[in-house]
Amino acid sequence: MNKTLMVQGTSSDAGKSLLVAGICRVLARKGFKIAPFKPQNMALNSAVTQDGGEIGRAQAIQALAAGVKTQVDFNPILLKPSSDTGAQVIIHGKAVSDMQATKYHDYKKVAMNAVIESFERLNDSFDCIIVEGAGSPAEINLREGDIANMGFAEKVDCPVVLVADIDRGGVFAQIVGTLELLSESERNRIVGFVINKFRGDIKLLESGLTWLENKTNKPVLGVLPFIKGLEIAAEDAIETQQVITDEKVTIVIPVFPRISNHTDFDSLRLHPQINLIYANPNKALPSADLIILPGSKNVRADLEHLRKMQWDKQIDKHLRYGGKLFAICGGYQMLGHLIKDPNGYEYTPGQSHGLGYLPIETELKQDKVLINTEYRLNLAGRSTQVKGYEIHCGVSQITDESLVKQTLLDNANGLNKSDGFVSLDNQVAGCYLHGIFDNPEAVNILANWLNADLCKTEDYVKQQLSALDKLADACEAHIDFNPIYKHLNIK
Numbered sequence: 001m002n003k004t005l006m007v008q009g010t011s012s013d014a015g016k017s018l019l020v021a022g023i024c025r026v027l028a029r030k031g032f033k034i035a036p037f038k039p040q041n042m043a044l045n046s047a048v049t050q051d052g053g054e055i056g057r058a059q060a061i062q063a064l065a066a067g068v069k070t071q072v073d074f075n076p077i078l079l080k081p082s083s084d085t086g087a088q089v090i091i092h093g094k095a096v097s098d099m100q101a102t103k104y105h106d107y108k109k110v111a112m113n114a115v116i117e118s119f120e121r122l123n124d125s126f127d128c129i130i131v132e133g134a135g136s137p138a139e140i141n142l143r144e145g146d147i148a149n150m151g152f153a154e155k156v157d158c159p160v161v162l163v164a165d166i167d168r169g170g171v172f173a174q175i176v177g178t179l180e181l182l183s184e185s186e187r188n189r190i191v192g193f194v195i196n197k198f199r200g201d202i203k204l205l206e207s208g209l210t211w212l213e214n215k216t217n218k219p220v221l222g223v224l225p226f227i228k229g230l231e232i233a234a235e236d237a238i239e240t241q242q243v244i245t246d247e248k249v250t251i252v253i254p255v256f257p258r259i260s261n262h263t264d265f266d267s268l269r270l271h272p273q274i275n276l277i278y279a280n281p282n283k284a285l286p287s288a289d290l291i292i293l294p295g296s297k298n299v300r301a302d303l304e305h306l307r308k309m310q311w312d313k314q315i316d317k318h319l320r321y322g323g324k325l326f327a328i329c330g331g332y333q334m335l336g337h338l339i340k341d342p343n344g345y346e347y348t349p350g351q352s353h354g355l356g357y358l359p360i361e362t363e364l365k366q367d368k369v370l371i372n373t374e375y376r377l378n379l380a381g382r383s384t385q386v387k388g389y390e391i392h393c394g395v396s397q398i399t400d401e402s403l404v405k406q407t408l409l410d411n412a413n414g415l416n417k418s419d420g421f422v423s424l425d426n427q428v429a430g431c432y433l434h435g436i437f438d439n440p441e442a443v444n445i446l447a448n449w450l451n452a453d454l455c456k457t458e459d460y461v462k463q464q465l466s467a468l469d470k471l472a473d474a475c476e477a478h479i480d481f482n483p484i485y486k487h488l489n490i491k
């Protein structure tokens, strides 16, 4: 009996991740044990699973929505692009190789086996599986050997809901056009449509919905309204929306071409007293109280970009004028003197000189560190416990202890382990830990370091959970779940 439902979109960003998260939450609230699943994801925003692997961030959020522990089977294939044509291929949570896009095409058979293995494991231990497609199923050039959309749905023989974004217009053409480009058996799998991000008077839409149902002989299951201020971590696109009520601090994040884990900064962006600016990759850095160098999938190439843009000179000037510089993971590696990659794990084999603000040297190793961990953060004469995660191949060593003021993070999980440093002049600090600012106390300490006092906000994970509930409420109010239950064989 089928217990799988797949959500596909008429385009990227149509709302697939969100709808999957919403359905997971609705079903979990009814007491079902739900697994989110995305056969193949392409993203530089990843999460460390509780079983010690790496999956796309969206599946981690969907697991939070479903109230289940994260596991690598939720996203068996993750492609992390490291250049315009190549990507690191992660299978079952572990990096297996770097591959050019053309070669990956031939590799899809191996990848499909990995996808089915994971799917079958989930099938054995969950009540239902809610699957997210990738991009759109109508990319006819990618259909052969597809594992991400209809190729998967056909293989496991599951029904599909098609979601389309009305906000940008053309929603009827998108839906009818997508159906037109599918084979008959693929078309028959589509059991209904969800129209996402609707604003305005639903009465004006009704004639269109009737036309669509008559034309396609398929139901519109629901029209989800545009939910203002719904803050659920983005899959890959950088979210820039913010509501500032009383600006006290300006923070600039230089956007590297291979920026990774930018969700690190969501809690800062959502703070009503922080103006968080993502600096355009091709423009000068705006002035700020603090610059934060983010993580990077290709540190040495991004360092070249930083220099090409003369951001190194601008950062130097920012520090001369008394500004502060913080960095996470790849950005932290850039703060040191040297980044060595003799085997070319990330870029052409060789080494690059870093910015030299901290006395550290980094070497990229084959094995990736993947852990969820906890530290004590020490900064601005204060400390607090922070939770986070690490994803990196680089291992950094300090070259001269007399050149730092203190370690930034210590006491890892109560152990005598530390990470990161604060410079002697107290202007520069960095570490490997992602997610550090999800703790509101850490945000306040960071602000203290900038000589500012900010109000304390809600814990980021709690905020995510209430956003997921708001999303689930909207799904329940605007989508007819009866056909969904019927297709999943649940009541």
Ligand SMILES: NC(=O)CC[C@H](N)C(=O)O
Pocket (backbone or CB within 6 Å): 260, 261, 294, 295, 296, 297, 298, 299, 328, 329, 330, 331, 346, 364, 391, 392, 393, 394, 395
């Ligand atoms: N997430 C990151 O910033 C990773 C940094 C670097 N690419 C490494 O693997 O070590």
